[in-house]
Amino acid sequence: MNNPMSFPGYRRIHAGPVRMTHWLNAGCMLGMFMSGWGIYNASPLFGFTFSHSLTLGGWLGGNIAWHLAIMWVLVINGLGYITWGVLSRHFRHDLLPLSPRAVITDLRAALTFRLAHRLGHYNAVQKLLYLGVIALCVLVVLSGLAIWKPVQFHPLTALLGGFDTARYVHFFAMAGIGLFIAIHLVLVALVPRTLWPMISGRARSRQHEDDHHEPS
Amino acid sequence: MNHRDSRRSPPSLEPAQQRQLVDVQRRLLLRGSLSLGALAMLSGCNLQDGDSVDRVLWSMSRFNDRVQAWLFSGQRLAPTFAASELTEPFPFNAFYPQYNVPIVGASDYRLEVSGMVQERRPWTLDALRALPQRAQITRHICIEGWSAIGQWRGVPLGDFLKRIGADTSARYVGFQCADRYYTSIDMASALHPQTLLALETGRNLEALPDEYGFPLRLRIPTKLGFKSAKHVTAITVTNTYPGGYWEDQGYNWFSGV
Numbered sequence: 008m009n010n011p012m013s014f015p016g017y018r019r020i021h022a023g024p025v026r027m028t029h030w031l032n033a034g035c036m037l038g039m040f041m042s043g044w045g046i047y048n049a050s051p052l053f054g055f056t057f058s059h060s061l062t063l064g065g066w067l068g069g070n071i072a073w074h075l076a077i078m079w080v081l082v083i084n085g086l087g088y089i090t091w092g093v094l095s096r097h098f099r100h101d102l103l104p105l106s107p108r109a110v111i112t113d114l115r116a117a118l119t120f121r122l123a124h125r126l127g128h129y130n131a132v133q134k135l136l137y138l139g140v141i142a143l144c145v146l147v148v149l150s151g152l153a154i155w156k157p158v159q160f161h162p163l164t165a166l167l168g169g170f171d172t173a174r175y176v177h178f179f180a181m182a183g184i185g186l187f188i189a190i191h192l193v194l195v196a197l198v199p200r201t202l203w204p205m206i207s208g209r210a211r212s213r214q215h216e217d218d219h220h221e222p223s
Numbered sequence: 224m225n226h227r228d229s230r231r232s233p234p235s236l237e238p239a240q241q242r243q244l245v246d247v248q249r250r251l252l253l254r255g256s257l258s259l260g261a262l263a264m265l266s267g268c269n270l271q272d273g274d275s276v277d278r279v280l281w282s283m284s285r286f287n288d289r290v291q292a293w294l295f296s297g298q299r300l301a302p303t304f305a306a307s308e309l310t311e312p313f314p315f316n317a318f319y320p321q322y323n324v325p326i327v328g329a330s331d332y333r334l335e336v337s338g339m340v341q342e343r344r345p346w347t348l349d350a351l352r353a354l355p356q357r358a359q360i361t362r363h364i365c366i367e368g369w370s371a372i373g374q375w376r377g378v379p380l381g382d383f384l385k386r387i388g389a390d391t392s393a394r395y396v397g398f399q400c401a402d403r404y405y406t407s408i409d410m411a412s413a414l415h416p417q418t419l420l421a422l423e424t425g426r427n428l429e430a431l432p433d434e435y436g437f438p439l440r441l442r443i444p445t446k447l448g449f450k451s452a453k454h455v456t457a458i459t460v461t462n463t464y465p466g467g468y469w470e471d472q473g474y475n476w477f478s479g480v
Contacts, residue, residue, distance in 0.1 A: 046368065047368070049366075049367035049368055050365070050367040050368035050369045052368075064269055064270075065269030065271070066269055066473075067366065067367065068269075068270055068469070068472055068473035068474045069269035069270050069271075069280075069473060071366070071474070071475065072270055072280040072281075072283070072284055072473055072475070073280065075283070075284070075287055075475070076279070076280055076283035076284075076287075079283070155480075156294065156479070156480060157362075157364065157480050158299065158300075158301045158302070158444070158445050158479075158480045159294050159295065159296065159299060159479065159480070161299075161302060170362060170364065170370055171370060174368060
């Protein structure tokens with residue numbers, strides 16, 4: 008993965024396909040959340056609705072038009088990412104292996120602010136979060152297909168507990184992704200030097216970067 | 224064919240040039256965050272202004288029509304349910320409040336037939352009731368997200384179209400209603416065995432109550448609920464896109480489920 012450095016003093020952290028799909032996904036997600044909340048408001052599952060100012064499309068017809076238009080970009084982008092992640096061994100090298108023991112050790116270290124952040128290397132908690140959100144994205148797409156086409160994709164809808172239950176699955180998968188994004192943004196705010204490599208792909212090389220501990 | 228290794232070699236930059244490059248990248252980031260603001264402004268795009276974003280949304284909706292027509296199977300049946308699973312009372316839903324439901328007289332009711340058909344004579348209610356009927360208990364799925372299980376009985380639309388000598392190679396079947404509502408469906412969905420011209424509903428299969436579309440409604444379990452037009456007074460078979468009350472405002476035309 009680590010290409011020869013393009014610039015002296017800089018090293019490659021995120022490959023181009025990761026950055027491109029990450030930012031395209033970020034925009035698509037924002038649009039899917041906002042249009043989806045508008046659709047939710049037409050027939051709320053719970054005792055609350057989303058503020059109209061947080062929705063996209065103005066009215067139900069507009070919400071749905073946005074949702075089912077962005078859907079294609081999101082799915083093509085996601086399939087591209089997964090295909091690339093498997094073929095390039097990004098998943099195998101960067102997100103695996105993952106053991107419960109490593110998660111517990113790293114989680115305990117993180118919660119006591121003793122976990123080092125090493126740019127370009129994921130700790131076990133990060134691996135768990137990234138694999139988890141990828142699984143939630145798969146679930147949100149499957150449950151979305153189940154409520155979009157409950158007759159044509161009936162076996163899928165039945166697997167998710169039928170049309171009405173699949174709506175709840177879709178909602179909770181959305182909420183799980185939303186929770187991930189909230190944690191993700193808090194962590195970026197805590198360790199802001201992780202932001203730039205996701206844009207440029209590179210970070211300044213530091214001597215002993217790997218041993219550098221965040222100030223607690 | 225660009226060879227991977229033949230890319231130009233990385234330039235070595237002076238410190239001042241490096242700083243310049245970082246500045247350029249900063250500006251790109253700033254522009255990126257401005258486009259997030261632009262997304263917030265897009266929330267005004269609602270299919271009703273005809274601006275360029277609306278035109279993209281409309282053409283994506285037409286693309287989604289084609290995908291859904293391709294996904295649609297004329298043989299695959301919507302799931303059916305037991306009488307014990309009926310939703311009672313069945314929800315009322317229309318583009319007007321319940322007190323504006325049209326009252327159609329049974330004796331002077333006529334179903335008009337037009338377009339690419341051989342027999343254009345209007346149908347009385349008794350003539351429609353005399354045709355072979357079929358019943359179903361299926362899920363009605365509203366575009367708003369709620370769903371309800373109902374029972375309907377009536378004339379399969381495909382049988383009716385064949386009886387009036389409709390050209391089933393036509394693209395559309397359009398419906399006009401007593402409440403100024405109108406809609407249209409594709410021919411493949413019109414010929415689906417569960418697509419009914421429903422005359423009766425409820426646990427005991429009684430004539431449609433006024434608020435559920437007396438005397439005749441379309442019942443099409445392979446499409447969203449707004450396609451099941453109530454108080455149908457005219458059917459036309461055509462190759463000219465007839466649109467629909469909601470479809471012309473921006474609901475997806477095919478709206479298959």
